[in-house]
Amino acid sequence: MTRSTTRDGELRERAAQVIPGGMYGHESTKWLPDEYPQFFSRASGARIWDVDDNEYIDFMCAFGPNLLGYNDATIEAAAERQRRLGDTLTGPSAAMVELAERFVALVSHADWAMFCKNGSDATSMALMVARAHTGRSKIIMARGTYHGSHTWNTPIKAGITPEDRANLIYCDYNDPQSLQDAAAQADGDLAGIFATAFRHEVFRDQALPDPEYAATARRICDETGALLVVDDVRAGFRIARDCSWSVVGVQPDLSCWGKMIGNGYPISALLGSDKARAAAQKIFVTGSFWFSAVPMAAGCATLDHIRDSDYLERMVRVGTVLRNRLQQQAASHGYTLRQTGPVQMPQILFEEDPDFRRGFCWTAEAVKRGVYLHPFHNMFVCAAHTEDDVRRTLEATDAAFEALRNREPTLGPVEKLAAFAEMR
Secondary structure (H helix, E strand, C coil), X not given: CCCCCHHHHHHHHHHHHHCHHHCCCCCCCCCCXXXXXXXXXXXXXXXXXXXXXXXXXXXXXXXXXXXXXXXXXXXXXXXXXXXXXXXXXXCCCHHHHHHHHHHHHHCCCCCEEEEECCHHHHHHHHHHHHHHHHCCCEEEEECCCCCCCCCCCCCCCCCCCHHHHCCEEEECCCCHHHHHHHHHHHCCCEEEEEEECCECCCCCCCECCCHHHHHHHHHHHHHHCCEEEEECCCCCCCCCCCCHHHHHCCCCCEEEEXXXXXXXXXXXXXXXXXXXXXXXXXXXXXXXXXXXXXXXXHHHHHHHHHHHCCHHHHHHHHHHHHHHHHHHHHHXXXXXXXXXXXXXXXXXXXXXXXXXXXXXXXXXXXXXXXXECCCCCCCCCCCCCCHHHHHHHHHHHHHHHHHHHHCCCCCCCHHHHHHHHHHX
16 A cells, blocks of 8 residues: 655655745645646556556546546547647648537437536537526526536636626526526526536535426426526536436526536537527637537547447446445445435545535545545546446445544544635
8 A cells, every 4th residue: 555655745845946835736635635636647448547656546537527548549539630630730721510410319308508617618609698698697506516616606706706796696506496596586687597407515415306397497498588597517418318407307598518418628618509509609618629629529439339339327326336335335434425416427525524524535545545436526437437447346345434534533634624715
């Protein structure tokens, strides 16, 4: 279990001199236990290696983009063929049309597609389309839900003005009455309702969408002329081979996609119905790298795999085995886990752990033993995870439970979490 951290430590010191805070954004380890590496060197399948060449079974999947396996041969071959021809050109390649066609064929509500780079780009485009379509200003979103990191939706308050949020109205997720009250508060100025695919915020249990809540959102939009937007950036194609709200029988007008659609290549998308096509033509959105061909070629190969393989069923099968055996394992050590959300996107928290001290200790012990789990963010199962990976994971988590029991932590990650809460 001896792990070198020399190279990672050196890079952290160098980064502190040239990068504000040493690192920023969701991949910063400043809120994680000290055992977590900051820098990585390579990846394959469901494994990653840090810069000190420590190997991990990875249950973060790059925070979602790894759907089929790191460096999947089919995806990489498609990307390499396009790379030899050209990537960022004066205009897009044919791959843009081909990718849009594949998306429209897969996603039942979609008649068109636009492409960008990040999930925040896609949700911001959706906001603009909703306002352009209706000529109105107000947007409803559930309190505390995550829709990106632009000024109108970032969860961190630094650098944000009240004006950035002036036209947002908040409701309680999965509360139909709260949603109706928010629509009334819009007072005829409702442009759209944003809905997360399912509730998947940090530090809390996940919650699947209630069918009545979803149907209420659809009904309000139909009655007011507002657009219903499903944010599928994190959950897209991990819940269904369609928009995630298809499982509750509700079709949105717009849906936002990212992370996994290029299996790690930088691309995201806004999909829409014909109802919103004219509005999408009116807005001006662009970026120098939004039209790059290599990620689109990777996207085409990824969507073909999604359409033709049993990737989703395999993720569910592996995720189910992992969830069931972890629950049994925890109980054998005297602990109870709260495992919520879909098994292919698990959130794992401890009962009776209000300051997350047990979760931080347990996941840190797992990382030391070569399994990358997260103490407060939902995780991901990819199609490259195998039952042998689960077996190896359970060996590490069993030892981590034993280590936790032998040195039950008396102090939680107070300073790290206090700093996080203050920024929010």
